[in-house]
Amino acid sequence: MSAILKARAVSMTIGSARLVDGVDLEISGGEMVAIVGPNGAGKSTLLRMLSGDLRPSRGSVELAQRDVGSYSPRELALRRAMLSQHVHVTFPFTVEEIVEMGTGGRSRAASRPLVEAALQEVGLERFRDRQLPTLSGGEQQRAHFARVLVQLASGEALHGPGMLLLDEPTSSLDLRHQIDLVESARRRAEGGTAVLAILHDLNLAMRFADRIVLLHRGRLAAIGDRRTTITSELIRELFEVDVAIRQTDDGVPYLLPQTMQPAPPGR
């Protein structure tokens, strides 16, 4: 399948600081790619350049064979949906009103089924009339994810498979909702969408992504298959943590930090 997103030698320099340095990346429809790396590795900056929000200082980003900067915001929103890391809502919009913002202003009747499906998928149907600022951080994050799913579906109805970009979508979610969210993203990939997600949980990345991109000090440290890309040597180099990598019975690798002392018994 041809690549939906092509980034060539993308760099971002602010002052003398090089936040992202010559990253090449291609993502095709139908695959889910996880970006991992230590804090300050340039993950969010890279994602914002791929989404068209930031112009790279050097290099190019192509979305559906066109320079990402050549789209109008409205056209772009129909090609890719992106969920930012921290979204803070000041005014008392309801969950439903927030999710409807993903429809791009199309008629309420036409977008109704999309909104309903997304609310159901994130498990917030009963919260539709609640004001967003009164919900917990995790519930708010799920509402925003539902909004982004509606945007993705609206665009895909017009242009076919698009692109879903997620910046630490699981940061305030409990274990069950982390898995629910990543599975939702996984289902989109299986439907033909190109999914790119920044994940902090390496185990989630190794379980659900097709490929893993390791970013370190703005550069690609490694990129490849989810089973083989992460090694204990790389983790020691990037995160300065000793880990053991094991395998589950079904052959999925997982990672155990070794420098952490186990809790003493009786506590």
Next chain:
Amino acid sequence: MNVTAEAAARPARSLRPAAPLVIIGLLVVLVLAAAIALTVGAAGIPFARLPAALGLSADLSHPLAARDQLVLWSIRIPRIVAAAMVGGLLAASGAIMQGLFRNPLADPALVGVSSGGAFAAAAAIVFTDSRFGETVRFMQHELLPLAAFVGSLATTIILYSIASRGGRTSIAIFLLAGLAIAAIANAGIGLLVFVADDRQLRDITFWLLGSLSGATWPKAATLAPVLALAFVASLSIARGLDVLVLGEAEAFHSGIDVERLKRISIVLVSAMTGVAVSVCGVVGFVGIVVPHLLRLAIGPAHRLLLPASAILGAILMTGADTLSRTIVAPAEMPIGILTAAVGAPFFLAILLRQRGLTGL
């Protein structure tokens, strides 16, 4: 308790009334407020004489009918029309500004946008008068709204560039910068007062307190096109302002042309505030109180919030002006004093609520 059960235990939101009902209800109240405003004043005109005075009935038998007509058509109606339009402009521009800054405490008067307009208007009075004499003075009528608009626009742009960085707007910096800008503008007004002659001084003082006593048909006529423009433009930015609540980056991701939205909003707020200031001086708090009350009642979606704010602002301003010309009759209380007396405590109440939510 798990997350879901905990959330379900919290109170549900109150039901919001349907949009057409809200608009119709507010319009009815506006008509009532205007009718009351017509009847009271230095020359009382009872309801019974109102139809004749308005020219709706041909019965001019009452001895005061001619005087009633004169009072209504040349003094009271232009003033009520101006009051309603000024109130509508101030409240709607407050709502737009709050949407733009994602901050319920934004108000053109509070953060110096009105002061910037008043300073430019005062400068126009002093400089056109002293430099060019009578030839330019006759143009003051056209010049003042324009000067006030330019002053408000400059203030809004400065404020935005200070308070907004990297797509985020700091509430604390926004309010503090507004305070500083208002102080600079007020110092400028003080300087103009210092150099002004007696006649200019009288004209400038009018801006400092805010009053509609100078409202005439031509002044009301300068408000109307801006109000019409604001109405049309607000329809096109309503959805953008809604989505902007997510932040600039997320609004862009959602397909909003954020730069265009910001430009339109800034020019609108400046034009609306500037022209209102040029007619009635600096009147604060209408822009905070009205949208805040409406958000509680009808929700924050701007498609309904903006027109509803305009109507409720018109109601409040008509009422406040009626009070201002009756409570100390035959003298007049400047309307800015009334709105501040009601609005400032209200502002403090919002601030206390916000303190808990944002850690301000």
